[in-house]
């Protein structure tokens with residue numbers, strides 16, 4: 001297949017690019033390199049030293065003989081150029097990672113909220129409108145998030161996108177319906193992924209676009225089979241308080257002898273997936289496109305759930321790190337249960353990589369190797385969800 005990977009320079013986009021190229025697909029990366037600019041804005045860098053995207057593509061070609069094509073394009077801002085690109089290249093599939101993905105960054109200030117909404121919603125809508133206008137029947141695979149469901153304490157199993165409900169007519173007759181699971185986003189970032197769902201629903205119904213939405217959990221790990229093959233193919237690894245995600249943060253904190261930063265009681269339960277499984281899920285989703293005219297296909301892309309404090313205890317056990325409990329900068333439930341249905345990927349053949357000590361150790365080893373690149377002052381998570389929380393975090397960082 002000819003595949004366009006929008007956001008192919010990012011944390012999941014890059015290993016996906018390599019994985020699909022290795023399988024023989026003709027892969028085109030479209031990226032505006034905004035993630036690299038945000039590093040500059042924040043004054044932080046990936047724990048791992050990353051080469052330019054052009055250099056990464058060159059190394060992959062030297063190693064495998066396979067070409068990756070890079071196009072510097074801004075999906076949210078360059079509508080006409082994206083449309084022209086689609087018309088010229090006519091991809092069979094488009095994988096859409098091209099959104100600002102950090103919840104804390106999206107809550108940093110009003111400017112960051114506005115940027116995240118403008119960028120993410122425009123990016124998704126531009127893609128959909130351009131596909132319709134150009135008449136290209138590409139399968140759209142979008143990286144969504146488990147966070148659209150919200151994290152309530154009800155404890156019922158979260159289905160794969162749709163909820164069975166009975167609508168009661170005036171005469172009392174109950175009509176069974178399937179509706180999109182009601183969204184309850186916990187940040188402006190998660191809110192944009194909730195808005196994406198409505199855009200997808202409309203374009204599937206109105207124009208017959210074939211769309212798969214992957215509700216992904218928190219990704220952990222750094223290497224995949226392909227990124228391991230050369231030092232210059234290494235994936236990015238975020239450790240800072242805005243872009244670092246919880247388990248990877250605990251692992252680098254352990255590596256630099258920084259107390260593990262548990263927010264509040266650490267009673268938040270979240271869904272997780274290893275980066276290797278993440279790229280495999282995208283491959284599986286690509287191979288199972290919905291029919292034109294059918295509803296948006298939704299998968300829960302996660303393999304296990306864990307409570308934050310249990311993860312901290314596990315990392316402390318494996319590495320000897322200390323655990324600290326900090327005021328939570330986020331407005332979120334202090335404790336929640338989470339049960340998730342992921343049977344669709346399992347049925348397609350996903351064999352989950354679960355939290356094994358060996359893989360945890362691999363991340364700690366990577367962090368130790370590049371520990372000299374870590375700025376300890378950028379480890380605390382300081383972007384707060386409200387002014388009151390900001391004051392608490394400032395008092396007791």
Ligand code: USQ
Pocket residue numbers: 101102103104144145146147148216217218219243244245246247249261262263264266268270271308328330332381
């Ligand atoms: N947390 C800590 N200590 C830390 C960092 C986080 O206790 O040092 C807690 C947070 O308060 C939160 C939980 O860990 O309760 C998860 O935080 P996170 O930063 O790992 O994950 P999140 O902000 O939800 O976002 C990440 C990705 C996002 C993706 C999402 C999947 O950045 O792109 O969509 O995970 S999910 O969480 O399932 O919605």
